[in-house]
Amino acid sequence: MKNIVVLVLCVISILVLAGCTAPLEMDAMESNESTESTPIPSKISFSAPTLDRVEDLGSQHDLRNSFDGPILMLWVASGCSGCHDWTDLIRSELNAGNISNTTTIISVHRYPEFETSEDMERRYGSNSSEHYAPWPVLVPDASTTVIDRETGRMTDVGLFTAFGEPVTPTLQVIDSEGGIAWTSSKYWANTSVLEEALNIMTQQEGIQ
Numbered sequence: 001m002k003n004i005v006v007l008v009l010c011v012i013s014i015l016v017l018a019g020c021t022a023p024l025e026m027d028a029m030e031s032n033e034s035t036e037s038t039p040i041p042s043k044i045s046f047s048a049p050t051l052d053r054v055e056d057l058g059s060q061h062d063l064r065n066s067f068d069g070p071i072l073m074l075w076v077a078s079g080c081s082g083c084h085d086w087t088d089l090i091r092s093e094l095n096a097g098n099i100s101n102t103t104t105i106i107s108v109h110r111y112p113e114f115e116t117s118e119d120m121e122r123r124y125g126s127n128s129s130e131h132y133a134p135w136p137v138l139v140p141d142a143s144t145t146v147i148d149r150e151t152g153r154m155t156d157v158g159l160f161t162a163f164g165e166p167v168t169p170t171l172q173v174i175d176s177e178g179g180i181a182w183t184s185s186k187y188w189a190n191t192s193v194l195e196e197a198l199n200i201m202t203q204q205e206g207i208q
Helices: 002-035 081-095 117-125 191-207
Strands: 047-049 060-062 071-076 104-109 145-148 154-158 170-174 180-184
Touching: 071 081, 071 191, 081 104, 081 191, 104 117, 170 191, 180 191
Parallel strands: 071 104
Antiparallel strands: 047 060, 071 170, 145 154, 170 180
């Protein structure tokens, strides 16, 4: 009789433990699934606020509206000397006619956690600014995510992750499909590097 009681207790214990461990195992599996990183789409876009000047063509800029050709994208910060240098070079080449006025150029603020839109406005925003950017200046926040151009759906992939965690300054050519065609992280502005970027853009226009 004593043996039967022990056996019954053992069976009950096994059943109870099985009921407790199964949900834990499922929770662990779900946790692993949720922490798996979402693949970065090969063709991307995003929407972000701007400095809301005439040059910005609106208070919100959706990059998809710029994809009638390649885009020259400059990642900048307010306090970055190399960013100032690149902005000045691109502006001077644009004013000199060495860059077509139909070329799509945008600057994107890289460090919204540390600098404000007001910082960007003072540095790049007006004609009286020391490093005026006469093209759209985008000021995304740290939570901005990208759009998958192939599906048209918003993803949970962060903007900076999707574009390769660019340092400042970083110059990129984005093709008309939303792919990153070329990247340079040359710190000081360089006419040869800019010419290379413009040549890539010309090649991309020929592919369309």
